[in-house]
Amino acid sequence: MRDAETMPGSSGTDQISSLILRVALRDRQAFDLLYQVTSGKLFGVCLRVLRNRPEAEEAVQDVFVKIWLKADRFSVTGQSPMSWLIAIARNQAIDRLRKRRDAASAIGDAALEVRDPAPGPEARSIATGERHRLDGCISELEDDRAAAVKGAYLDGYSYADLAARHRVPLNTMRTWLRRSLLRLRECLER
Amino acid sequence: MSTVGIDLPDDSGGDDILAAEFVLGVLPADDHAALERRLDGDAGFARQVAAWQDRLLPLADGFAEGHPSPAVKRDLDIRLFGQAASGPRAGFWESLALWRGLAGIATAAFLFAVALPRLAPDPAADQARLVASLADQASDVHYVAVYDPGHGVVGLSHLSGNPAAGRAFELWVVQAGQAPVSLGVIPAGAAVHLTLDSPLRTLVGTGAQLAISLEPPGGSPTGLPTGAVVAAGDLRGI
Structure with a gap:
């Protein structure tokens, strides 16, 4: 925890x-x-x-x-x-x-x-150290995989949405995302 | 393990990765609902879910702040408590409720101003802020006060109630068994600040009470409250 x-x-x-x-x-x-x-x-x-x-x-x-x-x-x-x-x-x-x-x-x-505005200064509610660590780990992922993780978290995209947006089969998307999550966990535990 | 209807890759990663998928919310509705039910009886899985929520939390910085309309809080209070936060709620009072809601927005903005900087590293002001809700059953006057000991500033957010014509609200600090000491006349406005002189700062702390009395414009001529106390509340840490 x-x-x-x-x-x-x-x-x-x-x-x-x-x-x-x-x-x-x-x-x-x-x-x-x-x-x-x-x-x-x-x-x-x-x-x-x-x-x-x-x-x-x-x-x-x-x-x-x-x-x-x-x-x-x-x-x-x-x-x-x-x-x-x-x-x-x-x-x-x-x-x-x-x-x-x-x-x-x-x-x-x-x-x-609806276009959402860029996060204002008041949105910076998360401790900076934690943010930088996760940002660093996400940047180690391939761009499209990082985008998939963020799209799921921020926009609420489902596997089906992500597969359609990235034009890959559902199975592939699930493999991508699961491997990305495992890599994030490893990176954060380093 | 999963009924997602997608063939699981061999490196499926077990429960922990399922917890991550649950946190992201990417699974089809039925699978998501099944995992949600599992949370109740499976403490180990619940811990894995909580750990992933914490891990991914920094992504939440990508959510820009919004401003829900005042009606949201009013309807919420009616839904949960059967009435709006303060008193009557329909017809003639509609505009008052709206006005109170707008004051609530000012409070929100104000509290963000004082509370959120605390969430970022701020080695300078490390003394805990105190808050008091100032109200009295006999009046409709309601303020929220936040005291910042680091800067000696009392922030007051006006929620409801106004002084009678030709009168002013004056703020007092009261310590048990002692005479009230004036902190000054409260300027009109939805969110106002009073900066305290050093001797006054020592009086404002946990256990002290803040009170508002009705005084002549410019404040009590005697140095003690001369009019009715219309709102009071204890200072406490938040």
């Missing part, structure tokens, strides 16, 4: 952790503060994946309902708080994306495309 204590700037992490723990005790004031501090980032996750503002607003609401209901699970995972929060947001947004695709596969993706 990546230890929050060893990350630079861990006091911001600690603040968010203690807010989540207070939410687990049904502290509404802590919930309001947690919303104020993290809703911008978590909404950003939903907007990037869903590329549709009204849908992203519904999704981020679902995200905070989950946070309220599952906050007591947070301490069990021993994770860094942003990691836990972002996982909930990505899950929610990707889930919604998959359902939408099932329901309306006729709509061309292009119709839903």
Whole structure:
């Protein structure tokens, strides 16, 4: 487990952790503060994946309902708080994306495309040391494989989406991505 | 192991790589749902998933901050608690609710300004910030205060309630068993700052209470509160 204590700037992490723990005790004031501090980032996750503002607003609401209901699970995972929060947001947004695709596969993706702005300075919420390490490991991958990992994480692309975008068979894409993930794990453990 | 409907390569990598695929969310919906169910009863798998979430977290820097509309928080509160954060919620009050929501955005911006720099390495200001929610059941005045001991600055985010015409809000710090000490008149505005003189800084700490009273413009003439206390709250670490 990546230890929050060893990350630079861990006091911001600690603040968010203690807010989540207070939410687990049904502290509404802590919930309001947690919303104020993290809703911008978590909404950003939903907007990037869903590329549709009204849908992203519904999704981020679902995200905070989950946070309220599952906050007591947070301490069990021993994770860094942003990691836990972002996982909930990505899950929610990707889930919604998959359902939408099932329901309306006729709509061309292009119709839903929204340009997302470059990350602003306020988006730099992740400890720089960790970021540089992962960036370094990703840069060791071939360009198209690095793009596939990022496309899955940031845009919520499925294996089927990635295979179509990279014009390779599904099996090939799965082999690529799995090997890339193994290489990332090795690189991070070096 | 997997029912993805894709032939597994021989170097399938076992559960750990399945955990990574689950974290990325690349699997078909049925497989993803099956793994999600597995998380509940399989602590080892849950740990692998959490480890991958942590490993890949730096990629989340690629998510730009957004600004959900104020209606999102209001609807969320109604959904979870049956009412908006503060009081009435429809018809005539709609504009007030919206206005409170906008104040919430200002709070968000303000809290980002104070909280997020803490997430980046910042060796300079290492003293923990304190926060207090200032409210009182008898009034609709609500502020959130954040105190930065490193710079001696109290940031106040105005959520609701205004002074009566011709009156001003004054902020006080109260330590148990002692007379309130004025920190100054609160300027009008959604997010304002008061910079404290050094002697005052020693009074503001965990266990102290902040309070807001209604005073003549320019502040209490006596150095002690002369009007009603309309909001108060304890300072605590966040």
